[in-house]
Amino acid sequence: MPSLPELGIYFSLLLFIIGLFGVMLRKNLIFMMLSVEIMLNAANLAFISASSMTHTMDGQVIMFFVMAVAACEAGVGLALIISLYRAKSSVEIDDLRILRG
């Protein structure tokens, strides 16, 4: 049986791929942002696993920074979704083609 940090790396790989498929397959902005949260969490799990693997604390500090960046991302992204919904009354990306070339 693989060690605990090694299992953590494998699970973070699976979670990251699920989040990536969620971003690329769904056409709804809310679902895309939730999938980005899954990807950030997978990266955090990989950081914690590497931190536990190398017996250093750096991974945990970086995980704290990633969490702060995710909070900023959620705030600004949800504000953007609210203003887009006010303009177009939809959060489907097929309806939001204002910036097309």
Added chain:
Amino acid sequence: MITQISFLIMGVLAVFLSVLMITRKWPVTAAMILIIVMMLLAGMYGLLGAHFSAVSQIIVYAGAIMVVFVFVIMLLNLPPAELRYGRLTISELVLISLGFIMALFLGTKVGQGYLIANLSSNTLVNARPPYYPDAMNENVKNVSALMFTDYLWAFELISFLILVAIIGAIVIAKKAKVSDAKSS
């Protein structure tokens, strides 16, 4: 052995629930499922010895970020999303498989040896306080000591980033025209 089994159960549940999440129709259901995934991940962090990260995962992610998500979904009163899936291109599939191979490399013994050789042989790393998976007090103390010495500059920059994000969110989400607000 019991820690490994509970870690496996939590991980499999987290993966299963996140697959369930990206295939839901209702956004509120997906957000609620994601809260459970966050809590399972917090348990995994605790088993890995990162107690500070486990607690802040529950407080910040499940308690703050997801509440904002649920609040916005309920504010917009969104209809169920149709499950119209897009299509993946060849280049996207190639990128995904490359990432898969890289992460698999990091998970194997070779990758572990690479990580340990490149991180632990550094004298700066060895000069730091050691890692104690069993002592909770030591974990918080060591993380905060590292955060306020080596990563102090990054910590201050993060606080500035949060300030900018707050101002940006207010500017983006407020009413676009001042005349509408006056007339109403």
